[in-house]
Amino acid sequence: MKGTSTVADGTPPAPPSPAPVSSRGRAGGRPASRRIREWFTAVAFTVPALVLFGLLVLAPIMYAAYVSFFDWGGFGSPEDFTGTGNYSRLLDDPVFLGDLWRGLLLVLFSVALQLPFALAMAVLLTQKLRGRAIYRMLFFAPYVLSEVITGVLFGMIFAPDVGLADKSFGAVGLDGLGGLWLADQDSVLATLFLVMTWKYFGFHMMLYLAGLQNIPAELHEAARIDGAGSWQRFRHITLPLLGPTVRISVFLSVIGAIQLFDLVWVTTAGGPDHASETMAVTLFQYGFKRFEVGYASALSIALFLISLVFALAYQRFVMRRDTEGALTNMRANR
Template sequence: MTSQLAAARPGVDADPPLRAGPGGDPRRARRRLKAFAVIAGYLTPALVLFGLLVLAPIGVAIYLSTYKWNGLGPPTNFIGLDNYTRMLGDEVFLGDLRRGGLLILLSLVIQLPLSLFIAVLLNRRMRGRAFYRLLFFAPYMLSEVITGVLFSLILAPEDGLANQILAAVGLEALQSSWLSEPSTVMMSLFMVMCWKYFGFHMIIYLAGLQGIPKELHEAAEIDGATRWRAFWHITLPLLGPTIRISVFLSVIGAIQLFDLVWVLTSGGPIHSSETMAVTMFQFGFKRANIGYGAAISVVMFLLSLIFALAYQRFVLRRDTEGAITTMRDQR
């Protein structure tokens, strides 16, 4: 339009037409260079921090895992992959894998369905709904240290609140040394873990439920569908992406569980509640075997990475592809 007006008025120079030379349009090249400089300016600080705080510690851990080192002086006793082969015969580490798998299984079978059930209840209209949401979410706002200290008092073997309540209602036979017996410590640990984290998953499910159009449930009710059929055929499929994210966070959290276990039991009794993170801490900082502790940390990282990549590739693929397609359509 500007070129046409300039051509219609004598004496006004129009912009010269773009000519495709051997090197392309120089103005377009300058715009691309400017855009690249802006992107690099925004990304460089984040990449530097990521390299210093993530990639560098991973590299150091891999390096130290090939040495037998007590932390004093520079590492000099190179042993190659001996720390990794040692793990294959370490009953404590193999027990860590079994206990981690048990916590993951219990989380998927008990904790997440319980969180979904509470979220569905609190998504309905009722008096005091906001208070109940806050009440169930409150445990997650407590730190793991406070939660561990609190339940170490509640589950104390003699004068703990749990045993006192059982005695008060005439169930003395169910009293136990909850955190001091190998047969009960893992279930006690999971109970505390479930109490601590189910509110977090409940909030995630509530957010997903509020994104489901109400018209779908109204149409199902008009068609005569029961609440159970509406939940099974409408709510649950539309809540699928939220559930998959919740499962991912639960599994990764169980693999890396440390602080709650350390405060409650320190891995005891007789390693019966240890996790990989606790064993790593025991060897790396308590027994001055930093090389073996670093090897355990590398295995933890690889397990988390492999699970994350496989989960994204085979489970979250539809969700991420849908998000990318939606973003492209909105441009």
């Protein structure tokens, strides 16, 4: 029969002292003071960025949206309220509708031609080639040049009769292939796309190179041992694992084509007869050449909405799996 234990002198033992109450809170077992310091640090670093974002991004967008409801020339304060008149004018403007069509063509050309070419060069430069580091540098170098320098350079190259392009064709007896590269409505958009490809494909090539280097070599070795050919390894191993990089590259290429301005303005200024004009060039023309700031603001809002809708839809339907995978990895690494 068990009884209460006693000490040597017969008195019962003292009850055990209660365990000390931890000062740690529920959020991860961190002290309250530490949580306060972390919140203060987060706010101290976040608020300045939010203020700058509001002043430099949100405020101009809101002001442009406000001005777009006025027939305003840019001087004084907007007073001639037109409601949705500027937006109705957009839908009837053949230049703006042509900008949409030309922008769509540039997007399709970029996705269907420029990006596959960049991917092919990236795959080639992952092979064991002599001097491949030099090739990488040479192909990436055009991206480092500014759009202004590129536009001036190719304006000289494609100058009629005296440019390097016409001189080169003439030297090999192909005079008929030369001509008005940037002055012909039928050829200016294709010529402009060649300039875009020369300028930007190196950037996408470097993206693909970075993605290719993250693919384990053991997978290709195992597939090679199993008898898979080069095309089979590329289709079933390289391309699926390179999917996130390809999706990012497509997104950047489409947004860049939609908002293209500098290169077009310096090379052709949108001519001849609007044949190479983009939405950004039209916006500049109306806002800073014709001083129709109200209509230019409506153009800017349209350009903003097109970019925003595409970005949200692309994020929702194309990059959703990549985002969910990144969040899963972050939770697993905590």
